[in-house]
Amino acid sequence: MNCDIIIRNGTVIDGTGKKRFVTDIAIKDGKIIETGNLEGVSAQNIIDAKNKIVCPGFIDIHSHVDFSVAGPNHADKLKPLIMQGVTTVIGGNCGYSSCLIPEHNSNMTLTYLENLSGESLKKTVTWNTPAQFFNKLEDQGLLLNLGTLAGHGSLRIAASGLVTRLLNPEEQKLMEGYLEKAMEMGCLGLSTGLQYFPGLQSDTAELTKLGAIIKRYGGIFTSHMRSYSHTIDRSIDEVSEVGRRCGIPVQISHLYWQPYSKGFGWITRNAVKLGSYAYNKLKIPIPVEKGLEGIIALIDKVSRNGVDIAFDLVPTSQGFTELFAFLPPYVSEGSKADALTRLAYKDFRKRVLYDIFNVEPDWPHSSGATWSFNYLKMTGWEGLRVMAVMNPDNTWMEGLTFVEIGKMLSKKPFDALCDLLIEEKGQVMVFHTPLKPDDPFAFRSMWSGFMHPNSVPATDTILRPIGRPSHVFYDCFPRFISFFAKEKKMMSLEEAVRKITALPAQIMRLKDRGMLKKGAYADKTIFDFDRLGTKADFYQPCVFPDGIEHVIINGQSVLHSGEFKKDVLAGAVIRRSN
Numbered sequence: 001m002n003c004d005i006i007i008r009n010g011t012v013i014d015g016t017g018k019k020r021f022v023t024d025i026a027i028k029d030g031k032i033i034e035t036g037n038l039e040g041v042s043a044q045n046i047i048d049a050k051n052k053i054v055c056p057g058f059i060d061i062h063s064h065v066d067f068s069v070a071g072p073n074h075a076d077k078l079k080p081l082i083m084q085g086v087t088t089v090i091g092g093n094c095g096y097s098s099c100l101i102p103e104h105n106s107n108m109t110l111t112y113l114e115n116l117s118g119e120s121l122k123k124t125v126t127w128n129t130p131a132q133f134f135n136k137l138e139d140q141g142l143l144l145n146l147g148t149l150a151g152h153g154s155l156r157i158a159a160s161g162l163v164t165r166l167l168n169p170e171e172q173k174l175m176e177g178y179l180e181k182a183m184e185m186g187c188l189g190l191s192t193g194l195q196y197f198p199g200l201q202s203d204t205a206e207l208t209k210l211g212a213i214i215k216r217y218g219g220i221f222t223s224h225m226r227s228y229s230h231t232i233d234r235s236i237d238e239v240s241e242v243g244r245r246c247g248i249p250v251q252i253s254h255l256y257w258q259p260y261s262k263g264f265g266w267i268t269r270n271a272v273k274l275g276s277y278a279y280n281k282l283k284i285p286i287p288v289e290k291g292l293e294g295i296i297a298l299i300d301k302v303s304r305n306g307v308d309i310a311f312d313l314v315p316t317s318q319g320f321t322e323l324f325a326f327l328p329p330y331v332s333e334g335s336k337a338d339a340l341t342r343l344a345y346k347d348f349r350k351r352v353l354y355d356i357f358n359v360e361p362d363w364p365h366s367s368g369a370t371w372s373f374n375y376l377k378m379t380g381w382e383g384l385r386v387m388a389v390m391n392p393d394n395t396w397m398e399g400l401t402f403v404e405i406g407k408m409l410s411k412k413p414f415d416a417l418c419d420l421l422i423e424e425k426g427q428v429m430v431f432h433t434p435l436k437p438d439d440p441f442a443f444r445s446m447w448s449g450f451m452h453p454n455s456v457p458a459t460d461t462i463l464r465p466i467g468r469p470s471h472v473f474y475d476c477f478p479r480f481i482s483f484f485a486k487e488k489k490m491m492s493l494e495e496a497v498r499k500i501t502a503l504p505a506q507i508m509r510l511k512d513r514g515m516l517k518k519g520a521y522a523d524k525t526i527f528d529f530d531r532l533g534t535k536a537d538f539y540q541p542c543v544f545p546d547g548i549e550h551v552i553i554n555g556q557s558v559l560h561s562g563e564f565k566k567d568v569l570a571g572a573v574i575r576r577s578n
């Protein structure tokens, strides 16, 4: 027998959770054609995997790389994903999806997407529909496999523009029509970003109507929920209700938990700081992960009541998103230019600042100054740090809080924030964390989430041309494996691999991926478990991990003995399949 690649003597972990075993693997025409003792089989490319772990390629189900795949040099931009063993990504998360740019509303949609992408998409975007987007990717070639969700924010803007109200029946119908078409064309489901404008203007009824369409196409409903704080249980109730009423699977996006108690924000804020001091300095092993256990118990209850529910988490203690998400929704009404014009006025700033620190986060949000996740009120000014700006004159701000920036510029923190938004034309990305970056206490609060059998780690990758990226864009999967399966020994390596291969494939209904078996697509990651690890952190994020040696996508070597082959565009567009 002759084949394209033989992997010899590898220690195989097949993704199902089954115990590892040693075997050879033969790959031909993009698929695994045989396993077992393949001594007589020849191949052009022979990989000696003795004492190495051979497993399915890692699947990242929460990503925003759909912004970056159609642009120039996409292989260079996406290299950090290959270097950490990723072979498949699912884009279009949190309501933002770049596959859908309806002609009549393209400018508004592009401005909305550029909030996250951080670069102008006008030159790149040559499509209006998901089908055209997929064709474009197939024509140009793809570094890795990509599937995408249809974003609720994109759909809503297409139907109504940016409005701070519920949709009228006509607009709702229009939006449903867009979603139907997107599903027909191969999107995997619907993503929502209910913390963001305009997603936060929707109500549960709106989401349920969209869920009914998802049901017809066998898709998934994912949600960046309205709140991850004291009203998180209501957020979970809401997405569960959509799942239950429509009979569709629900994926909660990047689960974490921000402690807050209404009226006593300063107490919770200081308790968190005190906890961090006791844990990090006095070495008192405070089991802060217990805080998430109540939330997980709620998810388990939903699951016992028949809703197919899972969640993802990002293995870092600092989240990241666009700065507008931290201002009251009324600031964003209309166009971005409108918002920035308003923010220039002193009186308007006064009102916004008052609302941020005096109006309690509330549920449900309908109008006015309330919204479900008023993060700055929960953490104070120290909770935000600048991640990325466009203007080279402002890059010194990256990594700093607005208090630190304000001091340098002799401005109050909120004026520094507003001035920066205006200078950057609204495109400012920030890290958010209640404590200092990379705080082990904050990370520990997520442990029980990672240990849950239905959770998967994800990168939440947003690749911007400039700024300080999150370390997880470089080390998410190696960090997850080495922390939980090696350093803490809290889970077996087989379980860690299951959570980044077969489980995400099952959640996203990806056919013949995520498992190492005869007939499956040959997406493989080969690593040295002893060497696997990361040196990346908040301050030095752009460091490739150790131990990832080979990455094979659809039967072609993209990483060979640590060497990245950027011209091998072996990725495929993954369309929804019935």
Ligand SMILES: [Zn+2]
Binding pocket: 093, 094, 193, 224, 253, 254
């Ligand atoms: Zn999100």
